[in-house]
Amino acid sequence: MKYYLLTGLCVFFTLFGCKDTNLKDENTTYVGGQINNPESSYVILSQGNKIIDTLYLDEKNQFGKDFQDLKSGIYTFKHPPENQTLYIEPGDSIVIWLNTLSFDKSLNFSGEGAEESNFLLNMFLNNQENNDLVLTYYKMSPENFARVSDSIRKSRLENLNKLKAKNNFSEEFxxxxxxxxSYEFYDLRERYTFLIEKYYPEIAETIPEDFNDYRENINFNDNELKDYYVYTNLIDDYLRTKSIEYCEKNHLDKKCFDLNSFDNIRRRMLLIDSLSNLQALKNEFLDRLADRSIIMAESKERIDSILSTLQEIGYSNLEEAKNLADVQKGYFVGNSLKDLKAENTKGEIKTYGEIIKKPTITYAWSIYAPAHHRWQHKIIKQLKKKYPELDFLGVNIDLGDREEWLRTLENYDYDKEDEYQIAERSTSKETYKKYLNKVLFIDPKGTIVHGDVQFGNPHFEEEILEFLNRE
Structure with a gap:
């Protein structure tokens, strides 16, 4: 059915932008399409951190534009709050169709040069399946998992070669x-290694010496893929595993798998600083690690240690880290939140002192991170049934987007009684986004009891029980 819709679209777009491929201009690239059930009034085409253009939807939810002198490479197509990647070469004429009710699965590219983007989309969907595959197969022996991962890589390459012959893919693509x-294959092995070492150390001892030989082939300075999720996921998982292995080898402490510990985060900072010369890539990981270590800090001493490490490696965003540290000082254990204000779904401004009546767990979420907030609310729904003696308070950080927030609550059928939106902002929205994985355990008086908890971590329920059983 999508084929016919796309055919109709391409015919329509010839009226105002779809190019005749027989008269192809090698310097002009067309990008257009239609969005059913749009979440916002525009789409954004970007590459890396650079916005190429913002295209607004017309009355039929269609958009399109000719671009001059776009270079070959991977781009990002954003329709807030969702996004996806596409591949563009000069002279392409790409038509995009999607339905936001099923963004990734409905997304389709057609037109001249679209098959490369469809290949990347299928890789994305397959990669999501691989996430489940690792969790299903990680208990198997290293030899069997090696065969499974080898088979996946071989199948991917065979498919690529068939599509290359059929669609005349460029050597660059x-x-x-x-x-x-290859990076997807490496990441499968890396994630398996982590899970086995964490949960089945006796199996980990049987991992062959050559199982992780792929590590020698990882290029930590790949400029073409520095913004691509498969590549950055691999590096993230590599840093995680290597930091744990370093901890275990040097017997630093008994909590080598505590990914939020200062020693673990410090080790990953030093690793990426030594491995990569790409400043943009290095900064992405240092920013992420610096933010995580600061927002999980519960004392001034820990904050000082983190800032000292960042200064030691010449971190370029040190001032931003210091500003975040100043914000975090308000969330130390023992601090009171009773005067903090939030707005309920009725439009009433309430203080936390008025809202909190019993032991409470708060979590922050954003309408602009849909997969994340769906995951959060799924977990919270289960915990509410399991722990009725607790209140779970959802705090939306998107101040100024009240109507979008209410519509999201309605669309996803979230419990409005336990949902609030921040009523005032003491810092930037970007700063609040850094708290989307942090939860606060608060007593009935509005005082923070526990503040270094990461949402949904494997020990989340143990921490909840400890909170409930405290004196």
């Missing part, structure tokens, strides 16, 4: 696609 397939 083929090279990028081969690297993506």
């Amino acid at each position: 083929t090279s990028i696609a081969e690297k993506i397939i």
